[in-house]
Amino acid sequence: xxxxxxxxxxxxxxxxxxxxxxxxxxxxxxxxxxxxxxxxxxxxxxxxxxxxxxxxxxxxxxxxxxxxxxxxxxxxxxxxxxxxxxxxxxxxxxxxxxxxxxxxxxxxxxxxxxxxxxxxxxxxxxxxxxxxxxxxxxxxxxxxxxxxxxxxx
Numbered sequence: 001x002x003x004x005x006x007x008x009x010x011x012x013x014x015x016x017x018x019x020x021x022x023x024x025x026x027x028x029x030x031x032x033x034x035x036x037x038x039x040x041x042x043x044x045x046x047x048x049x050x051x052x053x054x055x056x057x058x059x060x061x062x063x064x065x066x067x068x069x070x071x072x073x074x075x076x077x078x079x080x081x082x083x084x085x086x087x088x089x090x091x092x093x094x095x096x097x098x099x100x101x102x103x104x105x106x107x108x109x110x111x112x113x114x115x116x117x118x119x120x121x122x123x124x125x126x127x128x129x130x131x132x133x134x135x136x137x138x139x140x141x142x143x144x145x146x147x148x149x150x151x152x153x
Contacts, residue, residue, distance in 0.1 A: 057120040059146050060091040061137065065113035066098040071131040072113045078134045089148050090141070117144060 063079055065072030076094075083092035097104035097112060107116060110129070117126040117140060125144050132140075141148055 056091055058089065058091045059120055059141065059148075060093060060118040060122070062093050062095065062107070062116040062118060063113055064095045064097050064104060064107055064109045064116070066096055068098070069112050074131055075113055078132075078137070082134060082137065086148050090146075117141065 061079070061082065063072075063075065065075065067073070079092050079094060082090070086092075095103045095107075097109055103109075104112075107114070113129075113131065115128045115132050115137070116124055119125055126140055128136075128140070138148065
């Protein structure tokens with residue numbers, strides 16, 4: 001191995017270590033002044049919670065994410081729309097696990113965003129990790145036996 005090749009290899013290893021350290025630091029969550037950004041962009045149709053509330057009798061879509069997470073930010077308008085379109089038939093709740101790390105631990109979240117589909121009594125029916133489109137969310141509810149298009153289903 002030539003000296004140039006060794007220096008290139010050392011530079012690549014150091015760069016990879018720096019990237020890994022950067023990811024480790026960013027996994028601790030945003031600075032306190034950034035933590036509420038996601039919550040402040042949502043209206044009343046999306047319940048942005050700091051803790052879980054008792055079951056309401058409605059099926060509940062629980063989305064656990066963070067305000068600075070790119071897939072979470074992409075899902076925010078979908079969740080808002082679902083909360084508005086299915087008000088009274090489904091509850092949509094967002095929990096920011098950077099603001100409330102205990103919520104992530106309680107729900108066993110390993111990746112954000114994580115969507116948890118709960119029945120009206122709060123029992124977990126299905127879990128998905130990563131971005132989920134509106135159509136996929138509605139499809140999962142239908143496969144779980146909930147026809148949200150009909151009132152009282």
